[in-house]
Amino acid sequence: MLRATIRDVARQAKVSVATVNRVLHEPGKVREETTRAVLQAAELVGFYGVRSIQESLRLGDLKLHIGVLLLQRNRALYKMLAQALEGAAAAFQAMMF
Numbered sequence: 001m002l003r004a005t006i007r008d009v010a011r012q013a014k015v016s017v018a019t020v021n022r023v024l025h026e027p028g029k030v031r032e033e034t035t036r037a038v039l040q041a042a043e044l045v046g047f048y049g050v051r052s053i054q055e056s057l058r059l060g061d062l063k064l065h066i067g068v069l070l071l072q073r074n075r076a077l078y079k080m081l082a083q084a085l086e087g088a089a090a091a092f093q094a095m096m097f
Contacts (some may be wrong), residue, residue: 004047013041066096 006024010017022030023038030038041047048056066089070078089096 003043004045006047008045009038009047010093012045013038066094068096 006017006020010020013020013034015034019030019034020038020042023035027035066085068082068085072078080093084095088094
């Protein structure tokens with residue numbers, strides 16, 4: 001099954017993609033009635049936006065796995081990149097392989 005997109009939400013709520021984006025990122029700038037319709041449409045089509053992912057990370061409900069393939073790890077640039085990625089993964093308690 002394909003993941004629902006903002007376009008799917010907009011189509012279901014009968015609003016523009018820009019309106020859905022505003023509801024998700026700037027909720028105070030959209031009428032309450034429109035916000036409610038967009039959020040109901042998002043739930044109906046199974047859309048999980050950025051906010052829910054961020055909230056899951058904050059609450060520790062989301063497990064992250066990050067895969068990285070560095071072909072020449074012995075080079076200084078790749079070594080620095082790997083260290084930076086490992087640090088970022090650790091900050092989110094993600095598993096890196």
